[in-house]
Amino acid sequence: MPSCPALFISAPASGQGKTTLTAALARFHRRAGRRVRVFKTGPDFLDPMILARASGAPVYSLDLWMVGEDACRRLLAQAASEADVILIEGVMGLFDGTPSSADLASVFQVPVAAVISAQSLAQTFGAIAFGLSHFRPDLPFYGVLANRIASPRHSDMVRAGIPDSIRWLGEIGNDAGFELPDRHLGLFQASEIADLEARLERAADVIGQTGLSELPPPVHFPEPEHRIDVPRLLEGMAIAVARDDAFSFIYPANLDLLAALGATLAFFSPLADEPIPSGADALYLPGGYPELHAATLASCELTAASIRAHAHAGRRIVAECGGMLYLIDSLTNVAGQTTAMLGLLPGQATVRSRLAALGMQQLDARSLRRSRADAPAPHDSETDEKLTGHTFHYSVLDTSLVPLGHATHPITGAHGEPFFRSGPIVASYMHGYWPSAPRFVASLFYDPPE
Template structure:
């Protein structure tokens, strides 16, 4: 059974600075010459982009429901065999959600470091830390780290407020040169932060002398029972994937699965007006921010014509969330400005100022079983299309996102985690699902 130093970075809530601290840790240890593998809890696309830049390696998702305990165990065991350090960033607060970050940490016995934003807080820091450490006895607790600290005296007050058996792992001062910028849906994408590497280096410098920067204890990860090699269900298929600032919500595990199933993968950029390769058998339009780039996408006629030609040749298109919006007749922003899109699916998407759906979901096809995933978006779609079916929510049978099929197009707001059902994923790209 492989063992590796491992640490779980969590917090009492979102917005405490988990990603900043995790990325700083990854950058620090990478600069020390260590091979660092970072995982992100839950169905996130944005934080992993930052963490991948910091660590120099792809960031895979861990989630006991979406990914599954067996697959999480296999991912961790593989990382433990190859890396010098494993870092896991939590999602929301430590005990939020079902399953929660605490459930994941307890399942794999990974010690938790809690990041607490101490801005506008003094001795209450100790009470919050006490609650996080004591709320569940099965969660291994490593210590607490203070973020956005105002001064050395402030840090001293925070440490003095801790129970004696809780470890203060250090602190970061509030610093706009370290904080990661955000917008709706979360952080900015890594490629959009011009000075990201400088920010990561400054953050790594700031915590290099703290106890948090020391290697954590080694954790032993059970080897999952060996699985049979995946059948090459996409052998010889050429899959084109849109990838740029408008279409970037892509799980590394999904791409890895397509490769393992035998597909040949190429990438193109609709934002750069690049065409779909003419010999592509299938096209994947992932989620992202087409609404932020709508005028450019509308003006890029070469890319648009190639996607329409691909559909006209009855070749498969799999579109998720933002990719689905791109296929519609139009997108309307929050100021009421409507921009034409590809017109391959009838209807309009209207952007909202608040998110309109959030949570784990799954879709089921009678021939291929169930595929897990999630949804998170700020738009509403109006379309005359009748859904072929609906996804269902993770904790109930309540209907979730609509799934549309028109000709060679399968489109939905739900982001699928394809390794949860490789046969289902292959059917999507063969055009045989639903």
């Protein structure tokens, strides 16, 4: 049974500094020569980019619903067999969501360190720490760290309110030198922060002066009892994947699944006006920020011509969220500027200043067949898989396309994001976690002979 020192970094709410301090700790251990594996709780693309730069290794998602308990167990067991320390960053507040960060930490008995911003707090800090540590008896609570301490006097008042029963892990002062910038969808992408390395190094120096720098206790991570064999349904297929600052919302596990299904992956950058790699049988356009790069994308004629030729040849295109917006007629940003896109799907999208959709989603593969009997559906009609994932976007799409089907909310069953099929293109706002439905995902990338 593999074991490894492991720590779960959580907080009472978003915005407390979880990502910054998890990245700082990852860089601290990496500098010490340790092999570090970092995981992010829940659906997220931006935080893992920062954490991957800090740790030097890909960052995978853990979520008891989207990923599944067995798959989480498998990922942790593999990491424990390879790493010297495992760090898990929580999502939102410790007890927020169903399932929550606390649920994940409790299932795997990973000790929880709570990061609490002390901004605008004094002795009440201790009440919050007490609540987090005692709310659930089954939660292995490790200690508390105070972030954004303003002065020595502020530190004294914060510490005065903390019960002796709660381990004090130290404090971090207000230091704009390593706070991470953010925008409407979350943190800036790692590639967009010019001085990210300097920020990580400074943050590692500071975290090294706290109790978080000590290795946490080892945790045992047994392998799941059941082995999963992925059928090689994409054997011999070449799949082109757009990957740059405009198309970067990609789960590493999704790429792993395509490879396990037998596909060969080739990456290209639409922002660099690169064409689809030669010989590609299918194309994956992931989500990202096309609205921030619309003018550049519109000027990249070589990329546009290759994607249009790919579509007109009847080769499959799978597009998620921002990837879908690249395929439509036009995209209007929040400032009201409209830019022509590829025109392969009818529709216009407008980016708004307020969130348009947020939440977990799931798609029953069978629902696509039931919804439109006259529509060409993906192959493997016997699959009863459910694709898990999420949605998070500020744009609204106006299209004449009739949805092939809809995802649903996993708890309420309410209608979620539509799935569109137009010729060889399958598109949706939903970001799927593909390992949850391998056969269905394979069906998105090719049709069998008629």
